[in-house]
Amino acid sequence: MAYEVTVLSVSAPIPTGGSASGPWGYQAGQTIEFTDPTLHRIEIQDDDPNFDSQFYQRDDQQTVAEEVTIGNLYIPAGTRLSTYLASVIADEDGNQYFVMFPRQAEPGSFGAELGSKTELLILPYNGGQAPHEVPFDPVAKTYTMVRVLNRPADMSVPYGVPCFAGGTVIDTQLGPRRIEALQPGDMIRTRDNGMRWLCWIGSVELTCDQLQQRPNLRPIRIRAGALAPGIPAQDLTVSPQHRMLIRSSLCARLFGEVEMLVAAKHLLELPGIEVVQPDTGIRYWHMLFDGHEVVxxxxxxxxxxxxxxxxxxxxSPAARREILELFPELAAPGFTPRGARRFATGREGRKLARHAGRALIRQD
Incomplete structure (x- = not known):
């Protein structure tokens, strides 16, 4: 999946405050000065929804899609990126950003830093919660240092979230209903547990401009019949991370599972499944039950x-607070939720799509 990442370039090296520190070092609370700042964007290919730090290099790690030259820094296509030392900065409105010197991933190490500390990769962060959509602007806004992150094994910045688009028709006890008409307490048809109470429903709206800035959030349209004859019955639009239930002999033969949940973005090689850019933006909806369900x-x-x-x-932080009020056990140390099916990795999902000569959903 393609993601766009902002790159800041300045004319003077960015101070670090020491050899084991991220950009701007330990100057917490101090105003940051940018010397002749310019912004660029690079395209990253990544199998998962996070920019991760990895000590052991993996095939699915984030890579640069096309060669790019930023200032004095040249990064060839295919370069695998990681991070070792990073910082969090914030604008005057409290929007936070994860900033890091670009670093090339190398097996068994934290890799070599690229450039001469005059370029930074920048991702919306907000304390590890929902990635906000406020563009980074070093000219119009003032930024301050929040903290240093130097725990590479723990650093993971989310790109997106799984959810339905508005207008999706959900089967309920009262018949098919549009998702935006549902309310907590409605009885929803599930594959495994019959009718289940809907515990919580929420939504987030993304404008056309926001989708252009964050292509990783652009919806994926699954056309009627793309998965099997009559499935879906009508075009279905979901976020890239949203997982579809796949049931086929191919799935069983390749991975030993008759049924798996596969992210929509990993099925893009199938005819009839494509990324779209709505002219009017999109509203994504989330449905939550007391367990992971297939609807x-x-x-x-x-x-x-x-x-x-x-x-x-x-x-969003507000939605997270609501959910934790309903299910406080989610915040308990060591709690691990159970998925309704095994989640296919990016490699597995793409392999299914490439080898699917017949329907990916067996109807029996």
Whole structure:
């Protein structure tokens, strides 16, 4: 999946405050000065929804999609990126940003720093919660240092969240209903547990401009019949991370699972599945039950909101507070939610799509 990342370039090296420190060192609370700042954007290919730090290099780690030259820094296409030392900065409105010197991933090490400390990769952060959509602007806004992050094994910045688009038709006890008409307490048809109470529902709206700035959040349209004859029954639009239930002999033969949940973005090689850019933006909806469920949406089975750590990071702080009030056990140390099915990795999902000569959903 393609993601765009902001790159800041300045004319003077950015201070670090020491050899084991991120940009601007330990100057917490101090105003940051940018010397001749310019902004660029680079395209990153990544199998998962997070910019991660990895000591052991993996095939699915984030890579540079096209060669790029920024100031005196040249990064060839295919370069695998990681981070070792990073910082969090904030604008005057409290919007936080994860900033790091670009670093090339190397097996068994934290990699070599690229450039001469005059370039930074910048991602919306907000304390590890939902990535906000406020553009970084070093000319019009004032920024202050918040803290240094130098725990590479723990650094993971979310790109997106799984959810349905507005207008999706969900099967309920009262028949098919549009998702935006649902309320907590409604009885929803699930694949495994019959009718289940809907515990919580929330939404987030993204404008056309925001989708242009963050292509990783652009919706994916699954056209009618793209997964199997009549499945979905009508076009279904979901976020890139939203997982669809796949049931096929191919799935069983390749991975030993008759059914798996596969992210929509990993099915893009299938005919009839494509990324779209709505002219009017989009509103994404999340549905939460007291467990991870598979629900019937536009005639196809797909997941409800999964309350794993990354999903909770990817929703707004207000929504997260509501969910934790309903399910305080989610915040308990060591708690691990259980998925309704095994989640296919990016490599597995793409392999299914490439080898799917027939329907990906067996109807029996």
């Amino acid at each position: 019937h949406s536009n005639g196809a089975w797909s997941e409800s909101l999964f309350t794993g750590p990354q999903a909770l990071k990817s929703i």
